[in-house]
Amino acid sequence: DELISQIAAGEVVERPASVVRELLDNALDAGATQITLRLSAGGVRLISLEDDGDGIVPEQMATALKRHATSKIASLAELEAVGTMGFRGEALAAINSIAELALLSRAAGQSNAWMLDGRTGELKPAARAGGTTVEVKELFFSVPARRKFLKTDATELAHCIEAVRRHALARPDVGFAIWHEGKLVEQWRRQSGEDARDRRVADVLGEDFLANSIAVDHRAGAVRVTGRAGLPDAARSRADQQFAYVNGRFVRDKVIVHAARSAYEDVLHGHRQPVYVLFVELDPARVDVNVHPTKIEVRFRDGREVHQAVRHAVDQALAAPRA
Ligand code: ADP
Ligand code: MG
Numbered sequence: 001d002e003l004i005s006q007i008a009a010g011e012v013v014e015r016p017a018s019v020v021r022e023l024l025d026n027a028l029d030a031g032a033t034q035i036t037l038r039l040s041a042g043g044v045r046l047i048s049l050e051d052d053g054d055g056i057v058p059e060q061m062a063t064a065l066k067r068h069a070t071s072k073i074a075s076l077a078e079l080e081a082v083g084t085m086g087f088r089g090e091a092l093a094a095i096n097s098i099a100e101l102a103l104l105s106r107a108a109g110q111s112n113a114w115m116l117d118g119r120t121g122e123l124k125p126a127a128r129a130g131g132t133t134v135e136v137k138e139l140f141f142s143v144p145a146r147r148k149f150l151k152t153d154a155t156e157l158a159h160c161i162e163a164v165r166r167h168a169l170a171r172p173d174v175g176f177a178i179w180h181e182g183k184l185v186e187q188w189r190r191q192s193g194e195d196a197r198d199r200r201v202a203d204v205l206g207e208d209f210l211a212n213s214i215a216v217d218h219r220a221g222a223v224r225v226t227g228r229a230g231l232p233d234a235a236r237s238r239a240d241q242q243f244a245y246v247n248g249r250f251v252r253d254k255v256i257v258h259a260a261r262s263a264y265e266d267v268l269h270g271h272r273q274p275v276y277v278l279f280v281e282l283d284p285a286r287v288d289v290n291v292h293p294t295k296i297e298v299r300f301r302d303g304r305e306v307h308q309a310v311r312h313a314v315d316q317a318l319a320a321p322r323a
Pocket of ligand 2: 092
């Protein structure tokens with residue numbers, strides 16, 4: 001089982017940022033409103049993610065580290081309409097097989113927190129307010145071949161920050177802080193109210209991004225597309241400011257990229273890449289999120305429907321008179 005977990009880990013965990021992404025998914029699934037990430041050596045030495053979510057009761061803590069243990073879906077039918085970020089129940093088990101993992105958690109109604117050592121299985125009382133901290137130390141310590149492929153700490157840190165950025169754009173209602181080697185490197189405060197999403201875009205991508213983009217809001221049948229489309233002048237040489245989400249999940253999707261790109265076709269020249277943040281919302285039964293271990297790819301039941309909706313949404317934004 002250890003070996004199978006390590007093989008699964010190879011699919012899910014490529015680098016520290018992969019761990020960060022999985023831990024963020026879990027914290028958000030637990031209803032966190034404030035998330036603090038602490039890193040050391042770009043995440044290779046330490047990744048600690050602290051949330052103020054529901055917590056895990058002590059009887060469930062060991063189960064959370066077991067393969068295919070998920071508290072989120074009970075049936076295949078539910079998988080069709082999965083509303084949580086996680087559902088495969090492999091992330092913690094996989095991470096535990098390739099790093100030193102500790103779970104510190106306090107669920108509602110518990111008089112104290114509990115700490116589980118992922119290696120020894122020892123469970124002991126601890127101190128903490130409500131929520132969970134997952135601590136991951138010495139990533140790939142048992143898989144030297146993997147460790148060799150890691151880049152410099154600065155590069156791994158940049159990937160970790162990017163992972164948080166992707167989640168943060170979709171969840172302005174949650175506050176995020178990132179610390180590296182004891183220094184605060186990013187902080188995005190919780191936003192509320194009507195312009196929460198725009199405020200978060202400005203915080204994460206800069207005031208310039210917001211100022212040089214147009215609101216997208218379009219509904220085509222059962223597909224809704226919202227977000228911001230950058231003005232042609234804001235285009236970049238690299239596609240590093242293209243954020244696409246399907247039902248709140250960050251995705252890399254050819255249909256969306258192509259649809260957005262074609263809306264810009266007549267206004268962008270050469271190899272310039274549009275910038276955008278697009279949120280595609282549709283009936284969960286019309287999209288399969290279980291096609292890739294990291295869930296970064298999705299499959300639409302009707303790709304054309306999504307393509308048209310995105311294309312029209314961006315077309316419409318680009319044609320709108322500039323305020
Ligand atoms: P999945 O997210 O696919 O269910 P994971 O391996 O990521 O699988 O997590 C296993 C289980 O551990 C989750 O289903 C959840 O019950 C519990 N869990 C993990 N992280 C947290 C957290 N931050 N807060 C509360 N529960 C958590
Ligand atoms: Mg998970």
